[in-house]
Amino acid sequence: VEYELLKPIDDVPIEKTIALTKAFDHIVTHLVIDEPELYKKSEWARKWLEMIKPHYPYSPVQMNNTVLGIPSRFGGLKTDILMLDDYLSNNEGRTVDSVVKQVDEMTAVPGGKPCWYFLSGDIISLHYKNLSYAEQVAQSWGCICAGCTGISWYFAIPRTEGSYLAMVDVNREVQALAPVILSEELCAAATADRPKSKLRHLTRTLDGVWYVLTCNIDANSLSAMYTLPAEAPQNGTVEVLFENRTIPLKDGRFGDEYAGHSRHIYKIR
Secondary structure, three states: OOOOOOOOHHHOOOOHHHHHHHHOOOOOOOOEEEEEEOOOOOHHHHHHHHHHHOOOOOOEEEEEOOOOOOOOOOOOOOOOEEEEEOOHHHHOOOOOOOOHHHHHHOOOOOOOOOOOHHHOOOOOOOOOOOHHHHHHHHHHHHHHHHHEEEEEEEOOOOHHHHHHHHHHHHHHHHHHHHHHHOOOOOOOOOEEOOOOOEEEOOOOOOOOEEEEEEEOOOOOEEEEEEEEEOOOOOEEEEHHHHHHEEEEEEOOEEEEEOOOOOOEEEEEE
16 A cells, blocks of 8 residues: 655644554555655755655655656655656557656666556546557556566546456466566576567566566567576476466577567466
8 A cells, every 4th residue: 555645634744644654554655755856846855755764664765756757866866666657648659668668767776776667547537548458568567577566557447448457467467476576586687589679578586487577568569589598497398377378498599479569478497
């Protein structure tokens, strides 16, 4: 559960608001500023974060930034979690690649902070368009495969079935794969013969099993060939999770086909 502490609620002093939040044991992060670079100075945001942090020594305190905030190190990025508010439906003509590449800005910040992405869900009244099933899958899995360790959706009552069902499916799959995505085991990365502007992929190991999480962030179909690092299994079969099929693995290489805006999750024992 996240909450925003943007201002005292009904003129309740900030101290009472902080005390209220401490009464709950299910809050995983304190989102205390939302897009401050649009209305506040950088120094104010830094001091605000520094003032709030001591009240929560055992849980993260963060702000939610726009695309302006990360590269400009707004507020000194004194946030425990880097979180970006930028998504496919906020501008007519946006591409999934233009969304996903913002993850690169977050992962490039020194210090290795967790990177979360605040993505659009189903708010037709506020956005230029609503997303199809494939677009929602691609922006969500694309960000994860680029290095995000958390995603959340900004949505109201669902109005279109496709986008909503994509959020349901992505949520189910990510919950099943959370130990893999967040694994702290060190491993070399698989390589692919497609550029980052078309295909994003993430390599993980967990308990001796290899995983390659992939997403075609382009609207067109494509084929891809992957090469596993030398320490990974080199021959056998690759299980494609959630799709009930396998792919042959030979000499450390395997290939697959992608529809536009689709994901494949590979498991190699």
